[in-house]
Amino acid sequence: MRCVRVDVPGEPLKLHYNEPIPEAPDAGAVVKVSYCGVCHTDVHFWEGGYTLSKGQTMRYLDRPGFKYPCVPGHEVCGVVFSLGKNATNDGDLKLGDKVVAYPWFYCNSCRACLNGYNNSCDEVPPSYLGMTQDGGFADYVVVPYVRYLVTFPMSIPLPIASQLPCSGLTAFNAVDEGVEFVKSTMEIKGNCCVVVFGAGGLGQWGVRFARALYPPETQIICTDVKQESLDAVTSDVKDVVPILTRNQTTEESVQRVKTTSVSGKGVDLVLDFVGLSETFIVAKNSLRMLGRYHVCGLLGGQADFPLPDMVLHRIQMHGIKIGSFVQLKKLVKLLEKTPSLCANLPYSVHPLVDAQSVMHQLIDGKVTGRAVLRCGESDDC
Numbered sequence: 371m372r373c374v375r376v377d378v379p380g381e382p383l384k385l386h387y388n389e390p391i392p393e394a395p396d397a398g399a400v401v402k403v404s405y406c407g408v409c410h411t412d413v414h415f416w417e418g419g420y421t422l423s424k425g426q427t428m429r430y431l432d433r434p435g436f437k438y439p440c441v442p443g444h445e446v447c448g449v450v451f452s453l454g455k456n457a458t459n460d461g462d463l464k465l466g467d468k469v470v471a472y473p474w475f476y477c478n479s480c481r482a483c484l485n486g487y488n489n490s491c492d493e494v495p496p497s498y499l500g501m502t503q504d505g506g507f508a509d510y511v512v513v514p515y516v517r518y519l520v521t522f523p524m525s526i527p528l529p530i531a532s533q534l535p536c537s538g539l540t541a542f543n544a545v546d547e548g549v550e551f552v553k554s555t556m557e558i559k560g561n562c563c564v565v566v567f568g569a570g571g572l573g574q575w576g577v578r579f580a581r582a583l584y585p586p587e588t589q590i591i592c593t594d595v596k597q598e599s600l601d602a603v604t605s606d607v608k609d610v611v612p613i614l615t616r617n618q619t620t621e622e623s624v625q626r627v628k629t630t631s632v633s634g635k636g637v638d639l640v641l642d643f644v645g646l647s648e649t650f651i652v653a654k655n656s657l658r659m660l661g662r663y664h665v666c667g668l669l670g671g672q673a674d675f676p677l678p679d680m681v682l683h684r685i686q687m688h689g690i691k692i693g694s695f696v697q698l699k700k701l702v703k704l705l706e707k708t709p710s711l712c713a714n715l716p717y718s719v720h721p722l723v724d725a726q727s728v729m730h731q732l733i734d735g736k737v738t739g740r741a742v743l744r745c746g747e748s749d750d751c
């Protein structure tokens with residue numbers, strides 16, 4: 371089989387041919403990969419880490435469990451190729467089933483993990499597909515626990531299904547954890563304004579989920595520096611107000627967001643899929659009384675603001691990581707019920723051998739929506 375591997379962080383990715391197809395572990399499976407999404411985290415992993423703030427860097431090699439060489443890729447969809455001899459599943463998973471793989475296994479043994487809330491696990495070391503073990507930039511991938519495989523309906527196209535375990539799920543989590551807040555804001559204030567920062571891989575999902583899960587009268591604004599990304603949102607999702615923030619100062623962006631907001635007083639909920647200092651400042655200065663800020667971008671911003679502001683404006687800050695396994699199943703059900711939610715999601719498909727150039731396009735901001743690699747050695751998967 372083929373795979374693309376990071377041997378040494380920062381050095382060119384290597385394409386390997388004629389690697390042996392792995393064996394299924396006892397409790398797991400081998401999935402023949404059909405498509406694998408390319409995430410910013412794959413870029414971070416290839417580079418060796420990411421900026422925390424003020425020149426500090428999080429290095430993967432300093433974290434227990436992370437290793438190189440390693441095949442990146444954690445947005446996997448494919449077909450079950452082989453099953454371990456003790457692989458048991460709640461359902462009736464069988465060879466040939468189309469599945470997505472939940473890639474964030476964590477410890478797989480604490481109470482949170484066993485109940486499907488893996489993203490609340492605080493045991494170390496964690497276990498992630500494409501970072502602590504070989505991932506989906508390959509024709510086949512090992513999933514160590516079969517219970518993390520989720521089948522999905524034919525109505526979800528395979529390249530879109532591949533995006534569910536990370537970009538789809540993280541965006542879903544960001545929106546899902548705001549549902550009760552938006553409802554109560556609507557009740558208290560009579561209206562609610564939600565702003566999505568960043569219409570990239572996550573933001574495209576985020577806007578669609580916000581429209582689907584929040585009350586229909588919720589105002590949704592989407593900001594981005596790329597007109598094409600905003601066009602992809604507004605042409606597909608009803609009643610979204612686009613704001614192009616290219617070449618604007620922070621203060622100009624704040625003013626535009628505030629004056630666009632339904633109350634004229636600011637924003638109730640920010641979904642920040644960028645995570646830069648600039649987006650934080652715009653978010654924080656745009657928030658209205660009792661405003662809430664969800665951050666899930668990892669682009670390395672630094673937050674510095676007066677704590678009294680938080681008290682006086684009753685600001686709530688909420689970090690969003692990937693979603694839980696329970697949410698992945700909920701997300702698949704939502705898309706099964708409402709296939710139109712992802713019908714026009716922008717994405718591009720590239721051959722596995724182009725993994726390196728796709729990473730560069732992502733770094734250069736040239737990808738609209740998600741870039742997805744086609745794997746699996748044939749075109750019929």
Ligand SMILES: [Zn+2]
Nearest residue numbers: 409411536537
């Ligand atoms: Zn990811």
Ligand SMILES: [Zn+2]
Nearest residue numbers: 477480483491
């Ligand atoms: Zn755990």
